[in-house]
Amino acid sequence: MDHPGSPTLEQVAALAGVSRATVSRVVNGSPKVLPETVAAVERAIGELGYVPNRAARALVTRKTDSVAIVVPEPDSRVFSDPFFAGILRGVSRTLAPTSSQLVLLIEPAEADDQRLLRYLRGGHVDGAIIVSHHGRDNVLQELAQLPLPIVFSARPIGVDVPVASVDVDNVAGARTAVEHLLSIGRRKLGTITGPLDMTAGLDRLTGYQDVMKKAKLPEAIAFGDFTADGGEQAAIRLLDDHADLDGLFVASDLMATAALRVLSQRGRRVPDDVAVVGFDDSVLATTTTPRLTTVRQPVEKLGARLAEILLAKIGGTKLTSPEIYDTELIVRDSA
Amino acid sequence: MDHPGSPTLEQVAALAGVSRATVSRVVNGSPKVLPETVAAVERAIGELGYVPNRAARALVTRKTDSVAIVVPEPDSRVFSDPFFAGILRGVSRTLAPTSSQLVLLIEPAEADDQRLLRYLRGGHVDGAIIVSHHGRDNVLQELAQLPLPIVFSARPIGVDVPVASVDVDNVAGARTAVEHLLSIGRRKLGTITGPLDMTAGLDRLTGYQDVMKKAKLPEAIAFGDFTADGGEQAAIRLLDDHADLDGLFVASDLMATAALRVLSQRGRRVPDDVAVVGFDDSVLATTTTPRLTTVRQPVEKLGARLAEILLAKIGGTKLTSPEIYDTELIVRDSA
DNA sequence: TTGTAGGCGTTATCAT
DNA sequence: ATGATAACGCCTACAA
Numbered sequence: 138m139d140h141p142g143s144p145t146l147e148q149v150a151a152l153a154g155v156s157r158a159t160v161s162r163v164v165n166g167s168p169k170v171l172p173e174t175v176a177a178v179e180r181a182i183g184e185l186g187y188v189p190n191r192a193a194r195a196l197v198t199r200k201t202d203s204v205a206i207v208v209p210e211p212d213s214r215v216f217s218d219p220f221f222a223g224i225l226r227g228v229s230r231t232l233a234p235t236s237s238q239l240v241l242l243i244e245p246a247e248a249d250d251q252r253l254l255r256y257l258r259g260g261h262v263d264g265a266i267i268v269s270h271h272g273r274d275n276v277l278q279e280l281a282q283l284p285l286p287i288v289f290s291a292r293p294i295g296v297d298v299p300v301a302s303v304d305v306d307n308v309a310g311a312r313t314a315v316e317h318l319l320s321i322g323r324r325k326l327g328t329i330t331g332p333l334d335m336t337a338g339l340d341r342l343t344g345y346q347d348v349m350k351k352a353k354l355p356e357a358i359a360f361g362d363f364t365a366d367g368g369e370q371a372a373i374r375l376l377d378d379h380a381d382l383d384g385l386f387v388a389s390d391l392m393a394t395a396a397l398r399v400l401s402q403r404g405r406r407v408p409d410d411v412a413v414v415g416f417d418d419s420v421l422a423t424t425t426t427p428r429l430t431t432v433r434q435p436v437e438k439l440g441a442r443l444a445e446i447l448l449a450k451i452g453g454t455k456l457t458s459p460e461i462y463d464t465e466l467i468v469r470d471s472a
Numbered sequence: 473m474d475h476p477g478s479p480t481l482e483q484v485a486a487l488a489g490v491s492r493a494t495v496s497r498v499v500n501g502s503p504k505v506l507p508e509t510v511a512a513v514e515r516a517i518g519e520l521g522y523v524p525n526r527a528a529r530a531l532v533t534r535k536t537d538s539v540a541i542v543v544p545e546p547d548s549r550v551f552s553d554p555f556f557a558g559i560l561r562g563v564s565r566t567l568a569p570t571s572s573q574l575v576l577l578i579e580p581a582e583a584d585d586q587r588l589l590r591y592l593r594g595g596h597v598d599g600a601i602i603v604s605h606h607g608r609d610n611v612l613q614e615l616a617q618l619p620l621p622i623v624f625s626a627r628p629i630g631v632d633v634p635v636a637s638v639d640v641d642n643v644a645g646a647r648t649a650v651e652h653l654l655s656i657g658r659r660k661l662g663t664i665t666g667p668l669d670m671t672a673g674l675d676r677l678t679g680y681q682d683v684m685k686k687a688k689l690p691e692a693i694a695f696g697d698f699t700a701d702g703g704e705q706a707a708i709r710l711l712d713d714h715a716d717l718d719g720l721f722v723a724s725d726l727m728a729t730a731a732l733r734v735l736s737q738r739g740r741r742v743p744d745d746v747a748v749v750g751f752d753d754s755v756l757a758t759t760t761t762p763r764l765t766t767v768r769q770p771v772e773k774l775g776a777r778l779a780e781i782l783l784a785k786i787g788g789t790k791l792t793s794p795e796i797y798d799t800e801l802i803v804r805d806s807a
Numbered sequence: 808t809t810g811t812a813g814g815c816g817t818t819a820t821c822a823t
Numbered sequence: 824a825t826g827a828t829a830a831c832g833c834c835t836a837c838a839a
Contacts (some may be wrong), residue, residue, distance in 0.1 A: 143595055145816055156826045161818060169824060188594035192536065193816030195527035196831045205573075222557070229578040238596070240538075241574045243564040259523035261573070268798055328530060365758065394759035399684055401761060423700065424729035480832055491810045496834060504808060531815045532836035 144185040153181035162384040164189060204232070204447055205265040207242040209276050219419040221434055224268060224290055227440020235448065237263070250276045257283055261306065264451045266290065266443050271334050272410070286450035288443050292336050292459050299457040301443045301450065307337055307412060310432040310464035311344025314386050314414040317466055319352060323384030325411050327357035329371040329396060330389040338363070339386040341416060361392050368392025373448050374401040383411055384472070393429055397471070412472035427470035434464050479520040488516035499524060504725050534622035539567070539782055540600040544588060544611050552600065554754040555771055559625055561605060562775020569754050570783065572598070585611045592618055601785045606669055621785035627671050627794050629679040634792040636785065638777045639734040642672055645767045645799035646679025649749040651763070652801055654687060658719030658747050662692035664706040664731060666723040673698070676751060687716050692717065696727050703727025707734040718746055719807070725757050727752040728764055732806070762805035769799050 146164075150157045155174060159368060162170050163178045170178075179300035181187075195201045206228060208221070232239055240262055244253050257265055257280070264286035269277060277293040281300045289302035316327055328345040331338025342358070349356050357379045359371035368387065372395060376382065385400075387393035392414035397407060405411050407427055415422060450456055481499075485492045489510060497505050497705045505513075516522075531535045541563060543556070549591055567574055575597055579588050592600055592615070599621035604612060612628040616635045624637035653661055663680040666673030677693070684691050692714045694706035703722065707730060711717065720735075722728035728750035732742060740746050742762055750757060753768035777795060 146818095148818080157817085158819085159825060160825080162825085165818085171824065174824080186590075186593075188590060190531070190816050191594075191596050192527045192530035193831090196525070196531055196816080196833090197818045201527065206576075225576075229576065229828080230580055233580045233584075239576045241541075241560075241564065242574050243568070245565055245568045249568075253519070255523055258521075261526050266728070297812075354795065365755070391755065391759070398759075398761060420700070420726065424726070424733075424756055425662075425759060426733060426761060481834095482832080493835080494810080497809085500834085506808065525832050528815090531817090531832080532834050534815080607828080644839075709814080752814060 143190075144187045144319075146187075149178065149181045149185055149187050152185060153178045171184045199260070201236045201261060201263055203240050203262050204444075204451070205240045205242045205257065205262040207244075207253065207257075207265055207267050207269075209244045209250070209267070209269050209280075210389065220417065220434070221268060223434075223436025224443065226441035227362070227437040228266060228444045229440075230437070231441045231444040231448075237448070242448065249348075254283070256277055257285055264288075264447045266447055267293070267406045270294065271332070287446055288447045288450065290439065290443055294334060294336055294339075294382050298447075301446055303439050303446065303460040303462070305439065305463075305464050306461050307340030307435045308344040308347065308414065311386065311388075311435070312340040312348050314416065314432050315345050315348040317468070318384035318386060318412055318414060318472060319348070321412060321472065323330040324354060324381070325357070325382050325418070326354065326386065327359065327375050327379055327382045329359050329361045329368055329375060329385070329387045329392050329413075331392075332362045333360070334365075338388060345386055361388065363389050363392060365391055365395045368395035369399055372396040376403060376405075378402075385411055385413045387413065387415050390417040390419045390429060390431055393431070393471075394421055394425050397425055397429075408470065408472050414466075414472045418467050422467070422469065425471075430469045430472040431467050432464045433467050435462055438462065475747055477754070479522045480525070483521075484513065484516045484520055484522050487520060488513045511721065534595070536596060536598055537571050538573045538597050539573050539599040539779075539786070540575045540577045540592065542579075542592075542602050542604075542615075543586065544579045544585070544602065544604050544615070554771070555752065556603060558769075558771025559775035559778065562772040562776075562777075563601060563779045565772070566660070566776045566779040566783075568735075572783070589614055589618070590621050592620055598622075599782045601691065601782055602628070604628065621782055623782045623785065625774065625778055629669060629671055629674075636781055636795075637669070637790045637792065638774050638781065638795040638797070640769045640799050641684065642675030642799075643679040645751065645769070646676040646721065646723075647683050648801045649751065649767050650680050650800065651719060652681040652803070653747055653749060653807060654683070656747060656807065660692070660714070660717050661690060661719040662694065662709060662710050662714055662717045663690065663720045663726050663737050664694050664696045664703055664720070667697045667726075668695070669700075673723060680721055698724050698727060700726055700730045703730035704734055707731040711738060711740075712756075713722035719744055720748045722748065722750050723741065725752040725754045725764060725766055728806075729740075729756055729760050732760055732764075743805065743807050749801075749807045757802070757804065760806075765804045765807040766802050767799045768802050770797055773797060 145162050146157045150160045160178050164174050200261045266288050278296050280299050281296045291304045292302045330342045333339050359375035361367040361371040387396050415429045415431035418431045422429035422431045480527050481492045481495050498510050601623050603625045613631050616631045616633050623711040626639045627637045665677045668674050680693045694710035696706040750764045750766035754767045757764035757766045
């Protein structure tokens with residue numbers, strides 16, 4: 138049971154000929170230790186292959202050196218989402234040099250919300266990053282009020298207390314997309330939206346409407362849900378109602394691929410007859426024919442900031458405002 | 473600092489009018505406690521919102537109730553991989569009902585291999601699931617020899633000790649794909665492989681060769697690397713060398729999308745002129761035109777088994793053999 | 808069935 | 824600058 142490879146402070150102290158307290162000091166980089174003592178202790182540590190026991194340390198310091206990334210969506214879609222992958226990459230990359238470890242928390246069922254909250258309140262982690270898209274019921278609100286450093290990826294819907302969050306400027310991103318359509322001479326522009334209980338869905342629609350209003354052009358809206366099927370249904374409805382569309386802004390690449398297929402079935406060529414712009418710049422954007430013109434989000438950067446902000450909050454800094462990043466229009470073949 | 477919401481065993485005991493030991497017993501479900509005592513304690517627990525302190529518990533039991541899922545690839549591609557997403561979903565789903573938490577370990581740079589090994593050896597987790605694809609240097613071998621319950625996703629290359637692993641039957645999957653091509657009358661079959669330092673790459677090539685040899689048909693092989701660019705290069709080489717191909721088995725959906733594009737650029741229609749079969753059945757398979765016929769892997773199931781096996785090993789069961797699952801051919805429009 | 812008491816490996820507070 | 828020593832919250836013999 139007791140692997141030979143788990144020496145304690147005590148043993149290191151014995152080997153180095155000092156007290157536990159001193160070893161603890163060098164392990165934690167205290168400045169007031171004689172260089173020669175430090176050397177001796179470090180030699181002993183190396184020799185024994187000593188690694189501090191996290192549990193013992195956590196017990197006394199009341200810090201766990203671990204942060205949670207929580208995905209409170211019963212909806213497993215999140216995982217296949219390249220957005221989530223990027224966030225994860227950014228977070229883990231900035232956490233790596235730290236001693237903090239990343240604990241993944243996924244709520245398989247809504248019913249377990251309380252379990253999640255209890256866990257977070259239980260002091261098992263020093264802070265949490267919430268990657269939630271839907272503003273379902275009031276978990277988000279409860280999360281926001283936890284006595285624990287928290288950062289949201291995307292401004293949470295339905296939360297009325299100030300929270301720290303990092304997001305992309307979805308409104309501006311959508312605007313750029315629609316303006317691009319305008320700039321290449323299209324005037325009959327439609328949009329397929331995301332679900333409106335997500336800021337991403339809401340804001341991208343707003344961006345479209347902003348531009349259309351300003352250009353005094355009639356709107357053509359179909360509501361999607363960020364899934365391929367939903368996108369297909371929306372595309373069908375949109376084309377049924379507005380057969381003369383010459384431009385289409387779709388709120389996600391996945392839905393855009395569905396739109397592409399519907400368009401092709403109706404014999405409408407892209408971009409010649411209808412120009413299409415997506416959102417995300419996921420792999421999908423380069424695997425379709427034609428390849429998608431789309432709006433790129435700096436996902437990895439978002440993840441990195443999420444982690445940095447959380448670390449800062451854990452460090453005591455008070456932060457409760459959103460941080461917003463720019464998107465970039467990637468022009469390919471579809472518009 | 474001390475949030476009102478972190479009561480201890482002691483406090484629960486006081487409120488319930490029993491000793492700490494008794495509370496501990498009911499918390500851990502000991503059978504030898506009077507029902508009425510249990511009730512009293514549980515009432516107190518509920519009232520106080522007591523949650524056991526993990527650190528204190530780990531300190532004495534020497535179990536951390538947490539398992540690691542480690543991705544020792546400096547190559548961040550893994551994350552965007554739907555395969556990884558599926559594994560993660562399966563793992564987290566079977567871990568959820570358990571008290572075990574999931575710690576995500578990603579090695580940002582190869583240089584940190586030692587750091588990873590030290591961490592794993594440090595007793596911070598009870599076991600680990602290794603999701604590695606490449607057989608680079610000897611980390612895998614070192615991981616396999618750790619005095620810690622370990623399970624590999626995919627039989628690791630270059631490891632000469634018996635290890636527990638769960639994987640899909642890549643050889644058989646590839647065979648099904650190639651046989652399907654044969655069954656629809658194609659005879660000039662080529663393949664685009666994955667990297668040959670991954671079992672997935674290796675085995676899928678073997679499956680192709682098996683069928684070709686048995687059918688006494690000449691082989692046409694181009695080496696890819698599971699990336700879109702690599703797939704594109706391979707497709708170009710393959711078509712340059714074998715202009716008369718009428719069937720193509722591509723070792724991954726992502727590379728298959730690249731092949732589709734190359735084919736289309738050369739004016740070869742799919743599936744009419746060239747039938748194409750991919751591997752993975754990722755989202756990509758349904759977003760291309762035509763949609764891909766491909767080989768599906770039960771990824772979520774693999775993840776679930778990975779977790780189950782690890783839990784069993786942690787529980788003391790000795791398991792050191794591979795577990796192999798079947799794939800399924802999904803016929804769509806490309807072949 | 809329940810209570811008492813000792814110890815898990817650290818950090819932190821005092822002395823020295 | 825270093826060393827005793829007391830927590831931290833829990834589990835688990837052992838005793839009652």
